[in-house]
Amino acid sequence: MSINWYKYSAPATFYGLAGRLVPWFGGAAASLTVIGLYLSFFVAPTDFQQGEAYRVIFIHVPAAWMSMFIYLVMAAWAAVGLAFNTRLSFMMARALAPTGAMFTFVALWTGAFWGKPMWGAWWVWDARLTSELILLFLYVGIMALWAAIDDPRRGDKAGALLALIGAINVPIIYFSVKWWNTLHQGSSIKPSGTSMDEVMLAGMVVMAIAAWFYTIAVVFVRVRRIILERERHTEWVKHVLEGA
Amino acid sequence: MMEWGSWSAFWAMGGYGLYVWGSFAMTALAIAVEVVQLRQAGRQTLQQLKRLNKWESE
Numbered sequence: 337m338s339i340n341w342y343k344y345s346a347p348a349t350f351y352g353l354a355g356r357l358v359p360w361f362g363g364a365a366a367s368l369t370v371i372g373l374y375l376s377f378f379v380a381p382t383d384f385q386q387g388e389a390y391r392v393i394f395i396h397v398p399a400a401w402m403s404m405f406i407y408l409v410m411a412a413w414a415a416v417g418l419a420f421n422t423r424l425s426f427m428m429a430r431a432l433a434p435t436g437a438m439f440t441f442v443a444l445w446t447g448a449f450w451g452k453p454m455w456g457a458w459w460v461w462d463a464r465l466t467s468e469l470i471l472l473f474l475y476v477g478i479m480a481l482w483a484a485i486d487d488p489r490r491g492d493k494a495g496a497l498l499a500l501i502g503a504i505n506v507p508i509i510y511f512s513v514k515w516w517n518t519l520h521q522g523s524s525i526k527p528s529g530t531s532m533d534e535v536m537l538a539g540m541v542v543m544a545i546a547a548w549f550y551t552i553a554v555v556f557v558r559v560r561r562i563i564l565e566r567e568r569h570t571e572w573v574k575h576v577l578e579g580a
Numbered sequence: 581m582m583e584w585g586s587w588s589a590f591w592a593m594g595g596y597g598l599y600v601w602g603s604f605a606m607t608a609l610a611i612a613v614e615v616v617q618l619r620q621a622g623r624q625t626l627q628q629l630k631r632l633n634k635w636e637s638e
Contacts, residue, residue, distance in 0.1 A: 377582065377590075378581065378582050379581060379582060380582060381582060382582070382594065387594040387595070387596065388593045388594030388595075388596050388600060389593075389594070389596040389599055389600065391593070391600050392599065392600055392603045392604075395603060395604060395607045396603065399607070434614065435614065438610050438611075438614050441610060442606065442607050442610050445603065445606050445607075445610075446603040446606070446607065449599045449600075449602045449603040449606075450599065450603065452599060453596055453599050550611070554614060554615070554618060557618055557622065558618060558621075561621060561622050561625050564625060564626070564629060565625060565629065568629055568632065568633065573629070574633060577626065577629055577630050577633060580626050580630075
């Protein structure tokens with residue numbers, strides 16, 4: 337049984353599929369968040385150096401991972417859209433940006449709230465922090481560009497181009513702790529393994545997966561709305577609107 | 581297991597309460613704002629599109 341994936345690249349089919357999946361992803365995100373929070377506060381031990389302050393790791397790291405990963409997925413959809421001129425790809429890129437910007441803001445905020453007690457400063461012009469701030473400006477810039485250009489097709493291409501150009505910033509963020517002598521600590525999860533306590537690691541990974549499911553649910557809801565707006569004149573959207 | 585001993589110890593978070601709860605509260609707020617905004621935008625779009633289609637079909 338081979339699945340005809342192209343069938344789902346048609347907005348009408350994807351609209352139905354995404355609609356059916358949203359509650360599942362939303363439910364999974366909510367339950368994993370509850371488990372993750374339980375691990376974070378009631379199972380994970382006190383850190384011998386940072387005491388309880390380290391518990392911010394359970395949202396700071398997943399948010400930072402998501403901020404980078406969502407940007408790459410957005411840039412990938414932008415590339416697919418530019419290469420194949422497929423409308424749905426641009427819609428997916430547009431649907432991803434706000435959630436990516438939210439996670440970037442959360443990563444910066446939680447980082448500052450962790451940095452203040454540990455480093456004594458809310459903000460330092462450190463390579464990791466500065467490149468993450470640039471990531472936020474990129475997200476906002478791309479969303480502003482999409483909002484500014486009325487013609488959807490032209491707007492898609494302009495935003496997609498900026499998304500692609502900005503993608504170089506993601507590896508810079510990721511490797512900044514290795515390339516420069518940064519105040520921000522190096523990555524504690526490396527291919528060679530990790531020095532982290534299992535439960536701390538488990539809490540962080542559960543929260544990261546919850547963030548994944550949350551992102552999929554939110555982006556599907558947002559892209560379905562964009563599909564309705566863009567495909568307004570089609571029969572199937574008129575049918576959906578009568579039903580709604 | 582992590583024993584807090586009392587709720588007040590839990591909220592104090594070893595003296596880092598402001599920083600830990602300031603982080604978790606802002607994260608919850610950011611997610612809540614995104615979800616609420618998403619719902620409103622959804623309703624608004626449906627109404628707008630219905631009006632537009634009706635207006636154009638007359």
